[in-house]
Amino acid sequence: MQPRSRNTALLTAFAIATTLGVHARAQNSTEQPDKYVWLEDVSGEKSMAWVNAENERSAKVLQADPRFAVLSETALKVLESPTRLPTPNLVVGEIYNTWQDAQHVRGILRKTSMASYLTAQPDWHTVIDYDALAAKDNEKWVQKGLRCLYPGNSLCLVALSAGGEDAETLREFDLKTGNFVEGGFVLPKSKQEVTWVDKDTLLVSRDWGPGTLTQSGYPFVVKLWKRGQPLDQAKEVYRGTEADVSADASSLHDSKGHHAILFTRGVNFFEREVALDTPDGPKKISTPTKSEINGLLDGQIILTLNEDWKPEGSSTTLPQGSVVSLDLEAVRKDQVHLKPTIIFTPTTEEFAQEASITKDHLLLTTLDHVQGRAYVYTRDAKKDWTRKKIDIPDNLSVEIATTDNSSNQFFLETTGFLTPSSLLLGDAATATLKPAKTLPAQFDASNLIVEQLQATSKDGTKVPYFVVRHKDIKYDGSNPTLMGAYGGFQVSETPVYSGVLGKLWLERGGIYVMANIRGGGEFGPAWHEAGLKTHRQRIYDDFASVGQDLVTRKMTSPRRLGIVGGSNGGLLMGVEFTQHPEMWNAVVIQVPLLDMLGYEHIAAGASWVGEYGTITNPDERKFLASISPYNQLNPDTNYPEPLIFTTTKDDRVGPVHARKFAAKLEEFHKPFYYDEIIEGGHAAGANLKEQANTRAEQYTYLTRKLMD
Template identity: 55%
Template structure:
């Protein structure tokens, strides 16, 4: 990925963006008008500030080279094409200089493993957009198991989260005439079978929760008008959302269920039975991860005392499918895996016969294969993969036991292995290797620890030259995410290496609390009014870097996006003396009005509810970046980036923060891409421009 890495790969849930709300008067907040995303007045403000920032950054002597290098790396033909098993072939979504919006294409497995696969284009998104006069962005395909012939393709306008869903036939390579179609909306759609969909959407205007999600689930039969779909379940407007899912295993078993989201982390799970939905008696912070050999696999984000003391937060459990369908109110769980003190669950997937589990051990990746045994047990073996890297399972095949496994690190180009997890032993064959994108021969990766304000040890990775002089003069870029139980692990970035490390910069990834690197407890340590400890962790890592003389405040910059953008905003206002550059990307910054802007109401499980809890309001009154900017403070000049099409976090936070800085006559650079959704851009050129603007800013501040 580029330097515009918005942490995590999976970020926040999407939601309908709102216009300016009236809960706060313009006297209290003079920039409410900037919350009206597409108004002429707001866009005039955006265009004026874009012009000023572009004039500064694109006139820098480095910009054109940085842009060319970022685009070359992002569109390189020798990137590893991410594979997906579907309908007996390998599918891949691909973007390059000739296909800026991308093509969905296919080849055989044997051909995929060759040095030069022969691809057949299935869907050309650039051509589709040109034909239809739309700025289409491919948002993925959901293909119906087991034959995976029919797929639901999601297309968004300019990269926003709202999408149009169309049925596609892989045999004909065409959209299905008079097939399933759901108009643009924040919709959840799941295949029930070839002739039925389970859909939650805004059926009539206003059928949305306070968070902006649909809460009414219906069944749509092929050929039936959408307006006449049959209602299955109705949540309430105070829920976050209602959505459905259907799990399949390699032996023809299925499990259809719905989830009623109470908040971002808590939900009720209901089994879809012939007599209607029936509540499944599992913890509210438990998720159905897979269905393997007739066993439902559950990941537990909270302890399950009723099941026994070994069912701790972070564990993996199973339920017998048949027994669960027969009696959802009395499940009989069995433990599969429980984490050690420095371990956490990283991912769960499956093949036809096997359960695949990836874990973190002190933020180092591990991959395991679980083979079902008679009586409900498992035979477990560890895959022999390089240590000190991020490893995990990629695409898996439901019709065989083939699985792709990935491994990469800061200085280790990504490798994609293919293995038959059903065979004995740990045979791994290299299917694809990424060519090195920068010279890493003079660099080294270290894992260190800083001591936070409460004495907790906070691990972090630092990448730097082997011959570094410890005099505080190394330009250093530091990042973290710190929220939503998202784990931050080492990754290979050609742009980061070429545009930063090769130029003598150091890079730091901090595993602060709020993430999931050490399981649910690491996340819960910073929830709601406890969030200050997350910001303390980050500052502690910075001070540790300075104490070791790896860098100094003059040479230290920080960067983060989304919830990481909130982190950057908090560090900007709390510790302006620690940094000389701050990149604030697609951020949350106004935590008092968060529930009135875009997705804010759905994230109260993470941040607390300022409208209902006085303690939460008091905390954010003294912590929210937008409300805590002050005149007379020597802040560094930040680079604030957002996108107009971000209907997840919304551009309102960034706009208002910049406007308040302008009112206070504080220096800043602001850039708002008009497309891109909650990311760097809607196509490769937009993303490369964002990367080049960001890197130009960082080099001006930290390397000059």
């Protein structure tokens, strides 16, 4: 759910006791008891029998369509292309990359030197073969990355997930020897966070047994675990509360030897309480609760503010969206009277997005009216922050691919709807870039253009959106159009190059629209906060206004207009499906939240109360009932025939929402397609073939609904 993805489809953008959810939902006499609680038994025999029957029924139509096989083959060719960009991870001068293809279904971790990486054919060396490991362990492992010791970064914890779940198994691995460490650290399956203190010590938050998980299903007890010590003898050093989202520890380092251990309580999804580890135990730091620590540079803690902040004893209020620094040694002496130094201040159009640390510099990306920008900040001899702008072309998104605090090298990735993604090697000391690798064109864009337009929402707010279309379309309402958005959790949606979208939709005559609705972070924290909790209808009005604007311009019509979204974007699709069924002829609802009166007890739902509100608050409960797609389904309404997609192994949002929504449609004799695959977690599939099939099924559906 949380996410940092720019694609509207399937963000890798997220339990109160079941009895509480069920009783609370039934207490209002205007609502009917929930008939489909039995589908909340995720792997139960009855539930899975229903899932298998619905899968089979839908596959007989969609996968039997002769276009499905062609689309699946085309998508797989794009996803497995040997020329796609090998995303770099800089680790002390070497480049690591995780790669999947036809020969490596579950993937390999491989490495090469910087010099070799910059050549057309790098000399890769396999470090971990996840297919071989899965076969050896008889487990369907999905790799979830490395968590490495600093400095040196040779000892790492390899994260392995069974089928793509958020719950992971961690095993110690030595990058120098290329082997798992015999007798090394092993942490059994759990939702867990781990940070290295030194080569023989970890700080671990995980399921320690009864009473150690929050209502969201995440750990809130942090323990210190020494090498060779039985796990059950680890010593507790920090504790949140059961009502928190989670609690964990992090370790900050910089190239000049400064080091700090921080403990964090996630009070809710957006607010956190931070404590500094001291000889006398953790001491709370008076940073604003809506802020994010980005790292440590030159003894300065880098902090992004998501709310206005007037520090204790200060007469100055720092605006939300600012990036500031705090002197670590000053914080050690006084955790209350903090004296931040401004690094970046937002404008009415430009807002910070990502911040990352190199050896001597801070790298910052921003959005300037949804245009990507990048800067290098440096702390000069007078302890002031200066900046240099990095030259990035307009109409491209920019993301930080990787930095390495042992050097000033970094990689940026630039991308656009029609511009193949490029990796640029940067030097933070000079704020310069040079081309490293560019993805070859994956579809014919010669007759396509991108334009940025805007719609006016119900309350008068201007909502920008991007359109990718053929340059010579007819404005007669006949163009098949697919529109997506996310609209939550301060996630910014920006242009991205997608070979699958290009081959399976744009090249075949479709239009693609991406709406920058409220709830996202495109215009800073305030753009997000405008749609929080009981204000959320603004988000749904924004989306509908873009759809109406497309029709008013005669770019498309309700007959030819389809919408797509995943996770929180799946909730958006469900709301638009129930509130404006007449506006769309196709609705793709992916890994969604849909039962908003019950979401708090489903999977990790309780962690998102900060975004959606809670049924324990009467006003918020009333609003949730008014927008909850599951509860708003009406047997007397004519709905478009949706495609609902989820995965059994999604332990973040869970498959329950999708199942119950489909079951109620079935009860009301409303047509729908349903697809629930087993693996994949909160995503489109655990491997490239599964992902290709998922996308092919969705574009087969969209073809039938919008192009035929």
